[in-house]
Amino acid sequence: MEFGEYMVLRRAGLMRFATVLTGRTWLAEDLVSDVLCRAFERWDRISRMAEPNAYVRRMIVNDYLSWHRRLARTSPRAEVEPAVAPLTDGADERAERDAMISRLAGLPRRQRTAVVLRYYVGLSDAEIAAEMGCRVPTVRSQISRALATLRVDETTNPRTYQETR
């Protein structure tokens, strides 16, 4: 697959993943742009991998966990929401959802990454450990602490969100 074709097929999905991972569209754009630049440079090697997209996604995770040192000082005071049409109902659900997004944003990055890889991407503990460069017990600990902070009872609904695109 040529890099241009990969971009067309996967960039939107990478932006989705990066936005869920970071909670901030500006940071997601920054990460995706930077990672795609580096992936372009190494595309000859990446394109021969069994799962090029998984490799690029891991690049995003690594960047998110390492670039924070400089980007921490660029943290916006608030995410500026894109304009959307006003809604007339579902206020409670939106409030609940926004509260959850807020709690997600407050998680330490490694906890947040572990939760996203588990419940958004649907990876196993071992896969998450490989993705994050840590041990399986650490992954479990990070997820457990994150769920406590998020006030999520894992037993209420065991289904995993299915990453799309």
Next chain:
Amino acid sequence: MTELRNLTDAFAELERRGDAAADRMPAELPHRPSRTSRLVPAAVAVAVVAGLAAGVALLAPGGDSGTQVASAPTGTSVAPPTSPPAVPTTSEDLADRFRTVLGDTATFTVTDTGAAVDMTAPEVPVAPDGAPLPPMSGSAATLVPSNATPNGAAIVGTLTAGGVTGGFDLQIYQQQPGTEPMCDNSDQATCSITDGPAMAIGETPLVNAADGVTYMVQVIREDGVTLLMHVSNERDPKGASEVLAPLPPLTTDQMAAILNSDLW
């Protein structure tokens, strides 16, 4: 406790935001210029899309592309100023100030420079003419603030102390007085925050190298002037670069002493 469904709802909303952002991104293939120039679009993207970086080093190629090597100070004692000196707003000023503060503790070479830009975010979306728009109005809004003003400077490079060389970056910028210091990675067990002086000290293992580590120290003065420094045993304090030594060239205690110097 809430159900896991609430988490999936949050993911769905974030996906929607990601889709909206993806639609705004240009669809062109990336170019692959030098590392330095790659920092520019990244920084500009941060500035334009977010439009509200608080005291940030936006790295851009410096006007003088050559490197600078610190020299030892003249040896004459420098009396502490009676009032805090102005925050350096150019990388040259910052490098000069850093050289003075270091004395013969260390030498450094600057490889990248930039300005710190403080941009105040609009509390609500604003129309192109600057008039505030009500949230969720559906109207087109611009996220580019008009009041971006440089308020500091940043330098990046390598630093040598005691025969050990490692990467470093240094930023100085103005924040609101009373801003609390924070570690880059607050979940790190190595993060410690002190009140007097207001300071955060942290140690972060680097992801892409087994032995890579970066020390960070942030000092926020009472007037809001903030000094932030990273020193690593890798060439780039962000990581993903060559490991130059087993440990960074400065300890966090030395970094704290440097950032708390009266000579700034």
